[in-house]
Amino acid sequence: MKTIKLKINGIETEAEDRTPILAIAEKLGIRIPTLCHHPILEPYGVCRICTVEVRVGRRIRMVTACNYPATNGIEVLTDSERVRRDRRMILEWFMSRCGHVPVIEKLAAEYGITEPRFGRGDEECILCGLCVRVCSDVVGAHALGFFNRGTTRVVSTAYDETSPKCISCGACAYVCPTGCIKIEDDEMLIRKELPLGPLTPVHIPFMQAIPHKPVIDRESCIHFKTGDCKICEKVCEVKAIDHTQTDHVDEFDVGAVILATGFKDFDPSCMPEYGYGKYKNVLTGIEFERMNSASGPTGGRILMAGGGEPKSVAIVHCVGSRDERHHKYCSRVCCMYALKFAHLIKEKTGAEVYNFYIDMRCFGKGYEEFYHRLLEEEVRFVRGRAASVSDFPLNHTEVGKLVVRVEDTLIGQVRRIPVDMVVLATGLEPQADAKDLARTLHISCGDGFFAERHPKLAPVSTATEGIFIAGVCQGPKDIPDTVAQASAAASQAQTLICMGEIEIEAATAFVNDEICSGCRICNTLCSLSAIRYDEEKKISVINDVLCKGCGTCAAACPSAAITARHFTDQQIFSEIEGVLYDVRT
Amino acid sequence: MTFEPKIVGILCNWCSYTGADLAGTARVKYPPNVRVIRVMCSGRVDPTFVLKAFADGADGVLVAGCHPGDCHYIEGNYKALRRMRLLHKMLADYGIEPGRFRLEWVSASEGERWGKVVTEITEEVRKLGPAKFRQARKAKAATPAA
Numbered sequence: 001m002k003t004i005k006l007k008i009n010g011i012e013t014e015a016e017d018r019t020p021i022l023a024i025a026e027k028l029g030i031r032i033p034t035l036c037h038h039p040i041l042e043p044y045g046v047c048r049i050c051t052v053e054v055r056v057g058r059r060i061r062m063v064t065a066c067n068y069p070a071t072n073g074i075e076v077l078t079d080s081e082r083v084r085r086d087r088r089m090i091l092e093w094f095m096s097r098c099g100h101v102p103v104i105e106k107l108a109a110e111y112g113i114t115e116p117r118f119g120r121g122d123e124e125c126i127l128c129g130l131c132v133r134v135c136s137d138v139v140g141a142h143a144l145g146f147f148n149r150g151t152t153r154v155v156s157t158a159y160d161e162t163s164p165k166c167i168s169c170g171a172c173a174y175v176c177p178t179g180c181i182k183i184e185d186d187e188m189l190i191r192k193e194l195p196l197g198p199l200t201p202v203h204i205p206f207m208q209a210i211p212h213k214p215v216i217d218r219e220s221c222i223h224f225k226t227g228d229c230k231i232c233e234k235v236c237e238v239k240a241i242d243h244t245q246t247d248h249v250d251e252f253d254v255g256a257v258i259l260a261t262g263f264k265d266f267d268p269s270c271m272p273e274y275g276y277g278k279y280k281n282v283l284t285g286i287e288f289e290r291m292n293s294a295s296g297p298t299g300g301r302i303l304m305a306g307g308g309e310p311k312s313v314a315i316v317h318c319v320g321s322r323d324e325r326h327h328k329y330c331s332r333v334c335c336m337y338a339l340k341f342a343h344l345i346k347e348k349t350g351a352e353v354y355n356f357y358i359d360m361r362c363f364g365k366g367y368e369e370f371y372h373r374l375l376e377e378e379v380r381f382v383r384g385r386a387a388s389v390s391d392f393p394l395n396h397t398e399v400g401k402l403v404v405r406v407e408d409t410l411i412g413q414v415r416r417i418p419v420d421m422v423v424l425a426t427g428l429e430p431q432a433d434a435k436d437l438a439r440t441l442h443i444s445c446g447d448g449f450f451a452e453r454h455p456k457l458a459p460v461s462t463a464t465e466g467i468f469i470a471g472v473c474q475g476p477k478d479i480p481d482t483v484a485q486a487s488a489a490a491s492q493a494q495t496l497i498c499m500g501e502i503e504i505e506a507a508t509a510f511v512n513d514e515i516c517s518g519c520r521i522c523n524t525l526c527s528l529s530a531i532r533y534d535e536e537k538k539i540s541v542i543n544d545v546l547c548k549g550c551g552t553c554a555a556a557c558p559s560a561a562i563t564a565r566h567f568t569d570q571q572i573f574s575e576i577e578g579v580l581y582d583v584r585t
Numbered sequence: 586m587t588f589e590p591k592i593v594g595i596l597c598n599w600c601s602y603t604g605a606d607l608a609g610t611a612r613v614k615y616p617p618n619v620r621v622i623r624v625m626c627s628g629r630v631d632p633t634f635v636l637k638a639f640a641d642g643a644d645g646v647l648v649a650g651c652h653p654g655d656c657h658y659i660e661g662n663y664k665a666l667r668r669m670r671l672l673h674k675m676l677a678d679y680g681i682e683p684g685r686f687r688l689e690w691v692s693a694s695e696g697e698r699w700g701k702v703v704t705e706i707t708e709e710v711r712k713l714g715p716a717k718f719r720q721a722r723k724a725k726a727a728t729p730a731a
Contacts, residue, residue, distance in 0.1 A: 446654040453657065454599075455693070463659055507625065527659040550658035551629030555668070567624055569631065576593060576638050579620035583591055583642030583719070 018069035036128035043067035124180035131172035140228025266320030280305035310420035321427030331427035515561035601649035607696035628661025
């Protein structure tokens with residue numbers, strides 16, 4: 001490409017031949033006002049506000065900077081008296097159509113227009129065409145267009161009806177410089193509000209995500225709806241975005257595996273008595289936690305669905321846990337996070353806080369002290385499982401409130417307590433696919449939480465050597481316990497790796513080649529998949545490294561070809577004879 | 586002298602054996618009639634072990650393993666369950682009252698339960714009286730072939 005020399009406002013500069021003047025000026029930091037220009041769209045030159053004075057030799061021309069290609073030797077003036085005069089005129093014409101649009105009024109004030117000569121019109125649209133162009137060129141939906149000609153020209157959808165081509169992306173409203181396109185039905189937006197907070201299609205899943213990199217949500221990304229857009233790809237300087245990428249499976253050879261698959265939050269929708277999903281001010285623990293987050297949708301403020309801070313909040317303990325209908329176990333963390341919530345509510349809003357509990361389980365270091373601190377903060381504790389949450393008032397104090405019905409077991413009375421907001425201290429439950437994972441890895445999994453090899457002596461090991469567990473996937477626990485367990489699992493894995501050689505179980509089983517008939521009964525019995533069928537020799541072979549010596553195969557072998565070392569049939573028979581020595585003789 | 590049944594217990598190493606151990610350290614009181622043999626897993630228990638015990642004169646046999654889902658070897662106890670169900674059906678054919686044989690789940694933390702299980706089977710076998718299996722076999726062996 002040819003390089004040319006030109007002057008802008010007396011500054012000499014170089015640029016590629018036929019670069020639009022606006023782009024060159026921008027690089028030099030010279031501001032030229034624009035209305036119909038957008039960096040991601042082709043220049044259009046329709047609003048004329050970017051008019052500049054161009055001198056070629058002795059010839060003077062007034063041109064639009066956004067689409068005028070610079071050539072060698074030209075001289076550009078962006079703020080000369082003539083330019084200012086022309087722009088004033090353009091603005092006055094704009095005002096005769098759109099006299100009350102903030103962006104035009106602001107520009108008019110810059111150019112010293114107090115009262116436009118041609119009056120003020122009441123239109124809002126300046127017909128810049130940004131919306132039409134973004135809809136067809138970027139989004140690729142082609143829902144918007146220009147209709148009619150001359151003074152009756154308007155931007156609209158075909159036949160002025162709701163367009164079936166519109167994908168509700170909101171791009172038109174986003175680019176509109178005058179704000180005359182508004183999104184009326186927020187629910188229709190692609191960027192539908194996820195639980196408590198809007199999310200753009202390109203986002204970092206959460207603040208602490210590892211790797212801390214954005215992902216594209218296929219559900220809401222415009223590209224996956226229309227095949228167009230790809231703005232993110234255009235603006236990404238390092239060219240890291242690839243829309244053709246799909247999920248793929250990588251295989252790794254590893255020496256140890258640590259399972260830290262965590263938990264699933266209990267979904268209280270199955271408990272209609274608490275009205276979750278029915279009343280907007282009934283939240284789960286994790287939703288309330290998100291609301292409290294300084295980087296969350298409300299910026300950490302505690303707000304009700306209709307806006308405004310609550311005057312009273314109920315915290316219902318043991319939702320989904322310690323409940324015969326759902327999970328019998330105690331989720332351990334709920335009591336303490338409920339207390340944290342109570343403290344935050346007191347601190348942020350000063351609202352009355354009621355805790356409905358079965359037992360307060362403040363088991364950890366400093367936890368009991370925290371509970372006592374809350375008692376001093378005048379948080380109310382009502383001992384009794386909340387029976388129901390409803391919005392049905394029985395007297396004037398309950399109108400417009402959520403009423404929690406509870407048996408206060410300390411005073412032996414059924415109480416109705418009206419509150420503004422209800423937080424359900426939801427329990428932890430195992431991941432839905434935990435059992436599949438356990439089966440894949442040959443570890444045991446009682447009620448969905450992975451079982452450790454020994455509750456006291458091998459708390460992070462599993463039945464399969466080299467597989468360790470940490471965190472809530474092993475059982476409900478709080479963060480300190482999880483970190484402790486994770487450190488233990490990491491060091492166990494490290495120990496295994498550092499040894500270089502591993503110790504294997506000595507008491508394994510072995511197959512007597514000469515007796516094995518190759519019936520393969522043992523093959524499917526082995527829950528650790530340690531037995532393989534040798535097609536060539538037509539016998540089963542036990543892998544010494546995988547075998548743990550449980551002896552199930554030895555007990556099942558119809559031809560007694562398998563011997564379980566240290567627990568042979570002969571040894572056990574002798575033991576039986578031994579323990580029955582007195583009756584045998 | 587009152588009849589004191591002799592019962593052979595075959596216990597899995599991880600749950601029931603440890604549970605029985607716990608019963609001891611926890612000073613749980615239970616009859617001393619069960620004589621324990623340790624195996625690594627209840628899945629190791631070949632039905633012939635049970636028959637051998639009866640043949641050698643046991644009045645009862647108790648096989649104990651981990652609770653379903655808690656097996657150290659993932660599912661050895663399920664395999665034991667399958668075998669012992671079948672064995673249970675066959676015992677009557679051998680002339681052994683099914684009440685003399687039991688499969689129980691006792692976890693490492695269930696010392697109390699171990700005590701209860703032992704008390705139960707001991708009482709049941711005591712009611713049934715001495716097993717005739719060994720005597721019958723002996724008598725048969727003694728009879729010269731016709």
